[in-house]
Amino acid sequence: MNAHDEGSPEGINPNEPSIARVYDYALGGKDNFAADREMGDRVMELMPEIPLMARHNRLLLGRVVRFLAGEAGIGRFLDIGAGLPTMENVHEVAQAIRPEAKVVYVDNDPVALAHARALLATTGDTHVLDADMYEPERILAEADSLMDLDQPVAVMMLSMLHFVPDEDAHRIVRTVMDGVPAGSYLAISHFGDTPRARKATSFYRASGAQVVPRTPEQVAEFLNGLDLVPPGVVSLPEWRPDKSVPEVDLMGPMAMVCGVGRKP
Ligand SMILES: C[S@@+](CC[C@H](N)C(=O)[O-])C[C@H]1O[C@@H](n2cnc3c(N)ncnc32)[C@H](O)[C@@H]1O
Incomplete structure (x- = not known):
């Protein structure tokens, strides 16, 4: 049993699995309840x-942020669906x-x-916004008041x-990218459309959640109208690998795909 099983802060239902906590469990974290682990x-x-x-x-998140903050010269990051802070968070990188x-x-x-608020209590340039991604206009307005969206921003949807x-999904991406200046970037990572992912989809659906695996072509559609950063839409380990990335792709080809685009 984890420490969190002993009491549940306001707004948290330990009996309902949450995407963020199941992901934390998959990453070997300890911020999850029995329902999430099950x-x-x-x-x-x-x-x-x-x-x-x-x-x-x-690992991809680290490489993408290093590319954006370094080579691409980006100084603002809007991380939508940021998740539980874990290794190499966006602001740290x-x-x-x-x-x-x-x-x-x-x-x-x-x-x-x-968790995000506790981790960030000491930093003035990093903010945490409680918002639903289904309200992209609100996210843009609040992000603008927190960091001025008058300069190019990296929108992260990993x-x-x-x-x-x-x-x-298309409405959210379009609204956000329409609301940021030219020179902004969009980074996406996404479940691939593999036979096993389809099986997992049915399981999620039976549990009341939805998962929509997509092909690389379908993921590329989110980046339409943007200039694709080489190498394009590829399996995660193939996106600008560095020495942290194992050479053999044990995930399986296209189990998860990603791409980064720049708004012209
Ligand atoms: C699998 S995690 C990914 C975390 C992080 N982006 C990463 O790639 O490591 C998905 C995150 O999306 C968040 N999320 C799911 N639905 C959301 C919604 N409607 N509005 C805002 N965030 C949401 C979940 O709470 C979770 O933290």
């Missing part, structure tokens, strides 16, 4: 590669390269928000669009 174990029976995917996703970098973390999970059905 859900995690059942999904991992169908997709044993999930912990590896989660780990690759965090970005501010190591650009100490003045500003970061707004957005999530609607009370545990993720509480491992979250596969929880959103097509119509909403």
Whole structure:
């Protein structure tokens, strides 16, 4: 039993699995309840590669932020569906390269928000926004008041669009990218459309949650109208690998895909 099982802060229902806490469990974290672990174990029976995917996703996050803060010269980060702070958080990676970098973390999970706030209590350039991604206009307005969206911003949507059905997902991406200046970037990582992912989808659906795996072509559609940063939409380990990335892709080809685009 984890410490959190002993009491539940306001707004947290320990009996309902949450996306953020199941992800934390898959990453080997301890900020999860029995219901999250049960859900995690059942999904991992169908997709044993999930912990590896989660780990690759965090490695990707590090590489993407290093590229954006370094080579791309970006100083503002809007991380939508930020999750529980874990290894290499966006503000840590970005501010190591650009100490003045500003970061707004957005999530609607009370545990993720509480952790983000505790971790960030000492930093003035990093903010936590309690908002639902289904309200992109509100996210833009609040992010603007926290870090001025008059300069290019990196919009991060890592491992979250596969929880959103097509119509909403495209609306959210379009609204956010329409609201940021030219020179802004969008970074996406996403469950691939593999046979095992489809099985997991049915399981999620039966549990009342939705997961929408997508092909690389479908993920590329989110980046339409943007200039794709090489190497384009690829499996996570193939996106600008560095020495932290194992050469053999044990996740399985296209188990999870990603891409980064720049608004012209
Ligand atoms: C799998 S985690 C990904 C975390 C992080 N982006 C990463 O890639 O490591 C997905 C996150 O999206 C958040 N999320 C899910 N639905 C959301 C919504 N409607 N509004 C805001 N955040 C949401 C969850 O709470 C969770 O923290």
